[in-house]
Amino acid sequence: MKVSVDRALCYGSAECAHRAPAVFAFEGGYGVVRPGREGWGDDPQVREAAERCPSQAIVLGE
Template sequence: MKVSVDPGLCYGSAECVHRAPSVFAFEDGYGTVRPGREDTEDDPLIREAAERCPSQAITLAVAE
């Protein structure tokens, strides 16, 4: 699964970091995907972070 955060949508709630800190980081006031963690296994914590992101800035896609 590919994980990304749209910096244009993110407004810095840090919900993603609280839910999946091994994948998401908080940098310069916004959520980001940690380097090297863009491609990850399907994980319920990552899905929850995406579903509960108040700005809907997290995108999950099937890795090809």
């Protein structure tokens, strides 16, 4: 499953980068998916980060 961040929704809390640092980084005031990690949507830490993102900006999908 793929994971991405909708930058229009992200308000830069940086929580994703703390919860799943192998997959998310915090750059330029936004959460970003690290290069090469776009297919990690099934990872439990990624799923938790998505559930807890305060702005629902983490998108999981095919």
